Amino acid sequence: MLEVSAISLHYGKHLALDNVALSVADKETVVVLGANGAGKSSLLKAIAGMVRPNPGARVNLDGVNLVGRPDHSFVEQGIALVPEGRGIFGDLTVAENLELGAYPRHARPHEARQRALVLDLFPRLGERQQQIARTMSGGEQQMLAIGRALMSCPRLLMLDEPSLGLAPIVTTELFAALQRIGQTDIALLVVEQNVKASLGIADRGYLMEAGRIVGTGSAAALRSDAAVQQAFLGGAAPTAISTGVFP
Numbered sequence: 001m002l003e004v005s006a007i008s009l010h011y012g013k014h015l016a017l018d019n020v021a022l023s024v025a026d027k028e029t030v031v032v033l034g035a036n037g038a039g040k041s042s043l044l045k046a047i048a049g050m051v052r053p054n055p056g057a058r059v060n061l062d063g064v065n066l067v068g069r070p071d072h073s074f075v076e077q078g079i080a081l082v083p084e085g086r087g088i089f090g091d092l093t094v095a096e097n098l099e100l101g102a103y104p105r106h107a108r109p110h111e112a113r114q115r116a117l118v119l120d121l122f123p124r125l126g127e128r129q130q131q132i133a134r135t136m137s138g139g140e141q142q143m144l145a146i147g148r149a150l151m152s153c154p155r156l157l158m159l160d161e162p163s164l165g166l167a168p169i170v171t172t173e174l175f176a177a178l179q180r181i182g183q184t185d186i187a188l189l190v191v192e193q194n195v196k197a198s199l200g201i202a203d204r205g206y207l208m209e210a211g212r213i214v215g216t217g218s219a220a221a222l223r224s225d226a227a228v229q230q231a232f233l234g235g236a237a238p239t240a241i242s243t244g245v246f247p
């Protein structure tokens with residue numbers, strides 16, 4: 001469904017993404033792993049149309065290249081990003097945030113259905129409809145951010161560090177909800193420092209280092225890979241990972 005290729009991105013002279021290629025199949029859950037600064041957030045932003053990669057880049061959704069189109073057309077094509085830091089409207093209520101999520105024209109006819117899906121996934125949002133978003137806990141705000149993204153009827157939901165700053169029990173709850181979303185028609189592309197939890201819900205994964213994809217494999221293969229274990233699962237500092245882990 002999503003085929004990304006030749007994505008290079010400069011911030012001034014700094015090459016943040018170097019010829020990245022990646023794919024996500026229909027209904028698939030894919031995780032992107034990498035140390036801080038590897039380029040994971042930049043990659044999601046490029047796929048969401050929030051930053052413009054270098055000429056020649058392709059973000060193909062069902063064969064249509066979206067690069068160069070205005071950013072709202074990425075949402076209209078069914079791509080939603082829950083950014084790091086959540087991106088909710090803190091001064092608005094839960095209900096208002098969800099309503100704004102359904103703003104894209106294609107999503108409006110499905111607002112009631114999507115709201116039902118969101119409240120089924122996150123019953124707490126139903127109990128807090130009139131609460132001002134910024135007064136909610138971090139976990140509740142993350143649920144609202146995901147709920148707001150779901151209101152836009154995405155076919156591809158991307159999440160940037162959804163568990164950042166959350167307590168372990170809240171993270172468990174969050175990943176259970178993501179797993180349920182992954183069982184629907186929605187494909188997921190997740191960037192996450194919690195490698196264990198993200199590989200637990202993923203079908204496949206990619207490893208990024210210094211702006212490049214350096215490995216890919218099934219979630220099971222990644223989980224048992226020595227380099228991944230040492231860098232992310234064994235308690236060693238998640239610095240650089242060796243290249244060519246999955247040639």
Ligand SMILES: Nc1ncnc2c1ncn2[C@@H]1O[C@H](COP(=O)(O)OP(=O)(O)OP(=O)(O)O)[C@@H](O)[C@H]1O
Nearest residue numbers: 011012014016034035036037038039040041042043
């Ligand atoms: N707006 C920007 N201007 C300049 N440099 C940037 C900008 N955004 C990111 N960078 C740089 O690009 C590189 C990739 O950053 P990015 O945030 O994509 O990495 P990341 O893997 O998501 O890291 P983290 O896990 O720390 O968020 C880093 O070196 C970062 O400092």
